[in-house]
Amino acid sequence: xxxxxxxxxQHRPLSDLPSERQIxxxxxxxxxxxxxxxxxxxxxxxxFAMERVVALLEVESSSILLIRxxxxxxxx
Numbered sequence: 001x002x003x004x005x006x007x008x009x010q011h012r013p014l015s016d017l018p019s020e021r022q023i024x025x026x027x028x029x030x031x032x033x034x035x036x037x038x039x040x041x042x043x044x045x046x047x048f049a050m051e052r053v054v055a056l057l058e059v060e061s062s063s064i065l066l067i068r069x070x071x072x073x074x075x076x
Contacts (some may be wrong), residue, residue, distance in 0.1 A: 028056045 018026075032049050038047050046064055054062055068074065 024056060028052045 032052055035048050036045060039048070050062060052063065054060070
C-alpha cells in the first residue's frame with residue numbers, strides 16, 4: 001500500500017504542487033505564528049509581522065489599523 005502512495009506522489013502533475021510564492025507565504029505565516037506564541041508585546045509583534053509582510057509582498061510600506069473599544073481603549 002505504501003508503495004502505491006509513493007508512486008502517486010511522484011506522478012502528480014506539477015500544477016498540483018504549491019508554487020514558490022505559496023511556500024514563502026506559508027513560511028511567513030508560520031514565522032509570525034511562532035513569534036506570536038513567544039512574544040506578548042503587541043508593538044513588537046506588530047512590527048515583526050509588518051516587516052515580514054512588507055518583505056513578502058515586496059512593497060515599500062504598509063499599515064495596520066487598530067480599532068479601540070470605547071472608554072477602556074482595549075484593542076478589538
